Amino acid sequence: xxxxxxxxxxxxxxxxxxxxxxxxxxxxxxxxxxxxxxxxxxxxxxxxxxxxxxxxxxxxxxxxxxxxxxxx
Amino acid sequence: xxxxxxxxxxxxxxxxxxxxxxxxxxxxxxxxxxxxxxxxxxxxxxxxxxxxxxxxxxxxxxxxxxxxxxxxxxxxxxxxxxxxxxxxxxxxxxxxxxxxxxxxxxxxxxxxxxxxxxxxxxxxxxxxxxxxxxxxxxxxxxxxxxxxxxxxxxxxxxxxxxxxxxxxxxxxxxxxxxxxxxxxxxxxxxxxxxxxxxxxxxxxxxxxxxxxxxxxxxxxxxxxxxxxxxxxxxxxxxxxxxxxxxxxxxxxxxxxxxxxxxxxxxxxxxxxxxxxxxxxxxxxxxxxxxxxxxxxxxxxxxxxxxxxxxxxxxxxxxxxxxxxxxxxxxxxxxxxxxxxxxxxxxxxxxxxxxxxxxxxxxxxxxxxxxxxxxxxxxxxxxxxxxxxxxxxxxxx
Ligand code: HEM
Ligand code: SF4
Numbered sequence: 001x002x003x004x005x006x007x008x009x010x011x012x013x014x015x016x017x018x019x020x021x022x023x024x025x026x027x028x029x030x031x032x033x034x035x036x037x038x039x040x041x042x043x044x045x046x047x048x049x050x051x052x053x054x055x056x057x058x059x060x061x062x063x064x065x066x067x068x069x070x071x072x
Numbered sequence: 073x074x075x076x077x078x079x080x081x082x083x084x085x086x087x088x089x090x091x092x093x094x095x096x097x098x099x100x101x102x103x104x105x106x107x108x109x110x111x112x113x114x115x116x117x118x119x120x121x122x123x124x125x126x127x128x129x130x131x132x133x134x135x136x137x138x139x140x141x142x143x144x145x146x147x148x149x150x151x152x153x154x155x156x157x158x159x160x161x162x163x164x165x166x167x168x169x170x171x172x173x174x175x176x177x178x179x180x181x182x183x184x185x186x187x188x189x190x191x192x193x194x195x196x197x198x199x200x201x202x203x204x205x206x207x208x209x210x211x212x213x214x215x216x217x218x219x220x221x222x223x224x225x226x227x228x229x230x231x232x233x234x235x236x237x238x239x240x241x242x243x244x245x246x247x248x249x250x251x252x253x254x255x256x257x258x259x260x261x262x263x264x265x266x267x268x269x270x271x272x273x274x275x276x277x278x279x280x281x282x283x284x285x286x287x288x289x290x291x292x293x294x295x296x297x298x299x300x301x302x303x304x305x306x307x308x309x310x311x312x313x314x315x316x317x318x319x320x321x322x323x324x325x326x327x328x329x330x331x332x333x334x335x336x337x338x339x340x341x342x343x344x345x346x347x348x349x350x351x352x353x354x355x356x357x358x359x360x361x362x363x364x365x366x367x368x369x370x371x372x373x374x375x376x377x378x379x380x381x382x383x384x385x386x387x388x389x390x391x392x393x394x395x396x397x398x399x400x401x402x403x404x405x406x407x408x409x410x411x412x413x414x415x416x417x418x419x420x421x422x423x424x425x426x427x428x429x430x431x432x433x434x435x436x437x438x439x440x441x442x443x444x445x446x447x448x449x450x451x452x453x454x455x456x457x458x459x460x461x462x463x464x465x466x467x468x
Contacts, residue, residue, distance in 0.1 A: 011178075014409050016131040020417035021162050023133055031409045048166035052173040054424050070174075 003042055003068060004061045005035035012057040018049035025049065026058075033057065047071060080116045083109035084148065084357020086386070088459060089452040091319055093353040097121050097387035105373040109382065114146035117361050117380040118373065123395075123411070125371050126388035129362050129381050131416035136161050139363035139378075146361050146380055148457065149244060151253025155296070156304035158360055162417055168293060168301060171286050172421060175224070175279050181424040184220070188428055191219050192436035200440065204467035205447035213317035213464075214310070217429055221309035224425075225302060226271060226278030235260065239307045243457045264302050265295075279305070305421070312354065313426050315453075315460025317433045320348045322461070325445065327401050334403060335438050344403035345430045349412030351401050353386025354458055360418075385411045441468040 005025060009032045018026035018033050022045035027036045040046060042062075050058040050069035060069035085094035100107055106118040106125075120129050129135050138161040145152065157168055174180065195215055199206045206212075215232075222229045238260035241248060248256070268284060275281045280302055286292045293301070324331040334340050361380035368375050375381060389410050392398040413420035420426065437444060448465035 013178075015413075015419040015423070016127070016416040017419050020131055020133060021166055028131070045163060045166070048163065048170050051170040052166065054173070054177055054419070056177050056179055 001042055001063065002039040003046065004038065005040060005046070006059040006061065007033050007035055008055075008057045008059075009034065011055045012053075013055045015054055017052050017054070018058060021049040021052065022046045042068075078108055080108035080110040083111050083119065083382075084355075086353060086356050086459070088356055088454045088456070091322060091352055091459060093386050093390060097384060097390070101387060101391060104371070106370055106375070106381075109146075111146040111357070112148055113150055114144045115380065117146040117382045118370070118375055119358065120370065120381055120383045121387040121391075122371065123388045123391035123393060126383045126385065126411055127415055128370060129383050130411070130414060130418070132368075133162065133417075134365050134368055135362035135381065136365050137360065137362060137418065138164070139365065140361055140380070143363060143378075143380065146382065147359065148357065149248065149253065150250045151248060151257075152250075155300040157301070157421065158304070158418055165417055168297060169417075169421070171283060171292060172279070172301065172305070175282070176421050176424055178424045181428055184224070184425070185428050185432065187223075188216075188220055189432045189436070192216055192432045193440065196436050196440045200468070205465045206467075208318050208321065208464040208466045209314070209461055210463065213433070214314045216317070216433055217310040217313035217426075220425070220429060221306060224279055225305055225309070226276055226280040227267060227306060231263075235263065235306060238263070239311055240456070242307050243311055244455055260303055260307075261299050264299050264306070268298065268302065308420075309422055309425075312458055313422075313429050315354065315458050316348075316352065316426075316430060318450075318461045318464045319352050319354070319459070320345075320430065320434065321437065321444065321464070321466075322450070323348060323352060323401060330401055330403050334434075335442055338435055338438055340403055341431050341435050341438070342427075343405065343408075345427060345434065346408045346410065347401060347403050347405050348430075350389045350395070350405075350408055350410030352412075353389070354412070354460075355386060356457060356459055358382035358384040359457055385414065441466075444468045 012032045014031040019028050025036055025040050025046045026033050047069040050060050051071055062068050085096045101121040108116050109119045110116050120126050141159055195212050199211050218232055238256050241256035271280045271284055283298055287298050334344055361382050364375045364377050364379050366377045390398045413423040444466050447467040450461045451463045453460055453462045
């Protein structure tokens with residue numbers, strides 16, 4: 001089981017929250033976030049980041065394409 | 073490489089009674105390495121003034137806020153503000169932050185805009201009906217964010233005189249002893265605990281009720297954490313915005329050509345707010361030091377594990393390596409990733425809300441008091457962490 005990370009770089013405000021919360025999943029490039037890897041192992045830190053993103057720019061999807069984060 | 077035994081310089085640099093950024097910062101920013109600074113209380117610290125260094129220290133998980141609780145952290149007042157989000161590291165920090173994050177997303181806060189706009193216009197209408205002069209702080213800049221955060225959190229606005237005293241004490245650098253500081257904080261905690269009890273008995277459609285459910289039904293936080301989270305949001309949720317509204321007006325009055333441009337084209341307001349957030353060095357000095365958890369090189373200075381580092385956001389926001397004509401106010405500036413709301417995991421929880429408040433405050437001022445000007449001397453807050461007018465007499 002892996003998750004896919006999607007980041008909408010147009011709405012990202014570059015707060016750096018996600019890269020601080022889950023540095024192995026998110027990194028900042030030109031002051032905007034991007035996924036450090038295409039696929040990631042399911043993990044709480046990535047969910048925390050998706051939940052905390054002020055711009056709601058992060059989506060985590062499972063292998064069936066179902067949204068797992070941000071949590072409702 | 074700078075060595076640890078250089079004599080530390082006295083800090084903070086900025087004077088309380090203006091919005092000037094001390095010239096010392098520009099000198100330091102252009103020197104190699106990091107200087108050592110000594111604050112009125114706590115141990116000596118490294119000082120960061122460059123934009124790239126600031127992002128590194130605020131954004132990298134090898135720098136810790138939680139460690140500060142175990143140290144004699146450098147600070148401007150004897151008492152210390154522990155507890156709450158700003159004293160936590162991930163993943164503990166995320167446990168609390170995710171509980172409140174949803175209430176402050178851009179999308180959620182945008183829904184509050186009409187209400188915030190109406191409140192801003194009502195306050196200015198009352199002001200114009202009473203006639204000039206008026207105090208921009210008491211009549212507008214303070215009641216606006218207080219009204220918004222009280223409604224959002226579920227705190228009665230009528231209690232404003234009470235929590236204003238506690239809130240001022242929490243952010244004060246004045247002669248309060250550690251005991252007085254502690255006593256004031258305990259009163260504010262007791263007040264908040266009382267409100268939480270009332271909300272338990274009578275749930276409402278507000279953030280406090282939602283947090284109580286997270287505690288009682290899902291056991292996601294302790295009672296004290298619940299209290300401190302609400303206290304933190306109440307204090308952080310109005311003092312900064314209430315200072316920035318008159319600060320922004322001060323800066324615009326100092327830049328009449330930019331002010332005129334904004335009056336002609338109110339669609340520039342959002343960009344102007346970002347530029348003002350960059351341009352105004354809000355703090356008297358940097359606070360909330362980060363502690364290195366391992367040895368880290370910052371701009372050629374070896375910061376050892378256990379060393380505290382202070383980040384001067386106001387100076388980083390004027391770094392010419394990042395911002396063209398960094399010392400100039402330009403309300404049409406683009407690509408403006410300023411650090412006015414911090415950076416990294418502690419990036420301001422209320423940033424989307426503060427943006428809407430500041431935009432609507434400016435828009436209402438431009439539209440309803442286009443000729444606003446000073447009607448007397450500004451009385452600046454002294455002995456507070458955050459700079460801004462205590463009162464600002466205006467006419468229009
Ligand atoms: C113009 C207004 C504001 C400014 C300039 C401002 C600035 C900041 C800055 C620079 C930080 C980061 C501090 C650090 O990392 O050391 C911060 C954190 C914070 N702000 Fe704001 N703020 C403003 C308004 C608000 C509002 C309206 C709220 C209401 C909820 C708020 C709540 C917070 C909280 C709770 C934190 C701590 C977040 C954490 O540790 O995770 N702020 N703010
Ligand atoms: S938390 Fe959201 S807004 Fe902040 S850097 Fe990550 S994706 Fe961008």
